[in-house]
Amino acid sequence: MAPSFDDNNSLFNFVVRDGNGVKGMIDMGLSEVPEAFKQPPKERIDKENATQHRQPPIDLSKLDGPDHDQVVKELVAAAENLGFFQVVNHGVPVELLESLKETAHNFFHLPPERKAFYRPGASPTPLVKCSTSFNPDKEKALEWKDYISMQYTNDAEALEHWPIECRDVALEFLRTSITMVRKLLEVLMGNLGMKPDDPKIDALIDKKMVNMNYYPTCPNPDLTVGVGRHSDMGTLTVLLQDGIGGLYVKLEEDTDMGKKGDWIEIPPNDGALVINVGDMLQVLSNGRYKSAEHRVRTTSTKSRVSIPIFTIPKITEMIAPLPQLVEKDGIAHYREFVLADYMKNFFANAHDGKKSLDFAKFTTSA
Ligand SMILES: O=C(O)CCC(=O)C(=O)O
Numbered sequence: 001m002a003p004s005f006d007d008n009n010s011l012f013n014f015v016v017r018d019g020n021g022v023k024g025m026i027d028m029g030l031s032e033v034p035e036a037f038k039q040p041p042k043e044r045i046d047k048e049n050a051t052q053h054r055q056p057p058i059d060l061s062k063l064d065g066p067d068h069d070q071v072v073k074e075l076v077a078a079a080e081n082l083g084f085f086q087v088v089n090h091g092v093p094v095e096l097l098e099s100l101k102e103t104a105h106n107f108f109h110l111p112p113e114r115k116a117f118y119r120p121g122a123s124p125t126p127l128v129k130c131s132t133s134f135n136p137d138k139e140k141a142l143e144w145k146d147y148i149s150m151q152y153t154n155d156a157e158a159l160e161h162w163p164i165e166c167r168d169v170a171l172e173f174l175r176t177s178i179t180m181v182r183k184l185l186e187v188l189m190g191n192l193g194m195k196p197d198d199p200k201i202d203a204l205i206d207k208k209m210v211n212m213n214y215y216p217t218c219p220n221p222d223l224t225v226g227v228g229r230h231s232d233m234g235t236l237t238v239l240l241q242d243g244i245g246g247l248y249v250k251l252e253e254d255t256d257m258g259k260k261g262d263w264i265e266i267p268p269n270d271g272a273l274v275i276n277v278g279d280m281l282q283v284l285s286n287g288r289y290k291s292a293e294h295r296v297r298t299t300s301t302k303s304r305v306s307i308p309i310f311t312i313p314k315i316t317e318m319i320a321p322l323p324q325l326v327e328k329d330g331i332a333h334y335r336e337f338v339l340a341d342y343m344k345n346f347f348a349n350a351h352d353g354k355k356s357l358d359f360a361k362f363t364t365s366a
């Protein structure tokens with residue numbers, strides 16, 4: 001029986017619990033966004049007044065040539081200022097990027113039962129989860145997004161457990177991207193005083209996850225968000241976005257300096273990858289590198305896909321600002337914590353901008 005989309009409970013069960021997702025709901029025919037997806041006015045995205053990020057992509061091949069120092073400067077400046085940048089000549093084959101986007105579309109066009117096979121609580125493996133929105137049980141308004149998340153432990157387990165429909169391209173994307181992430185971290189951590197062969201750099205990207213996000217077309221894009229305001233919790237994120245656009249990053253707010261914290265769009269750039277700093281890198285760098293707040297809009301005309309790779313330290317790792325930075329700065333801006341505790345807090349709450357970082361702050365006693 002078709003679910004009644006007027007009844008919030010049966011809608012929630014159909015979309016979230018039964019694993020039909022937003023795509024399943026749209027495929028039932030829908031001319032208006034259900035209440036459960038309507039964002040409060042302050043969370044809606046003003047597309048008309050958004051400006052675009054004009055910085056050209058950084059050419060990573062130049063890291064190996066005479067312009068090395070200049071490229072290092074650009075990477076460090078991007079991580080310190082916006083926390084988001086784009087890269088080209090990154091070592092991930094451009095044809096692979098095309099197959100990834102196609103694979104993501106194909107995956108979300110599979111019959112609903114195939115995706116529901118991996119729904120939370122039913123998936124045959126803890127490595128794979130296919131779901132919708134970020135934290136449906138905690139959100140005031142659901143996000144207009146379905147996704148699959150594939151955790152990486154090793155090649156053999158990925159080959160055994162990741163869905164056959166997207167396993168090979170996702171693994172190849174991970175393999176080629178990680179080489180680039182390692183290089184980026186050598187630059188960024190090198191700037192903080194770490195040696196390129198320091199095993200601590202590998203420990204920062206011990207845990208890896210490939211996601212595929214699918215944002216179906218939306219009858220009222222002005223009322224919804226694809227992803228709400230958040231920062232990524234890990235070290236660095238590599239993001240492949242398609243040509244649709246709609247990824248917005250918040251400029252840092254500084255009321256003393258008269259900076260308003262406007263949102264700018266990261267424009268799609270053929271062949272480029274988007275890189276962003278996560279919460280862990282902000283903590284380790286004692287606040288030098290910025291884990292930027294970002295969000296995604298929906299559109300009424302075309303569905304959008306994006307494919308992020310999240311890199312995260314080992315979950316047993318103690319995370320704290322690097323001692324040499326604390327000494328230099330005369331203050332630690334964050335406390336020490338175990339990553340597993342940070343993650344638990346991050347995934348237990350709805351997206352709420354950079355609130356996740358409060359977990360790492362010292363609590364001030366009255
Ligand atoms: O779809 C995008 O462009 C960004 C997605 C995102 O921010 C995330 O998955 O954390």
Ligand SMILES: [Fe+2]
Nearest residue numbers: 230231232294
């Ligand atoms: Fe994100």
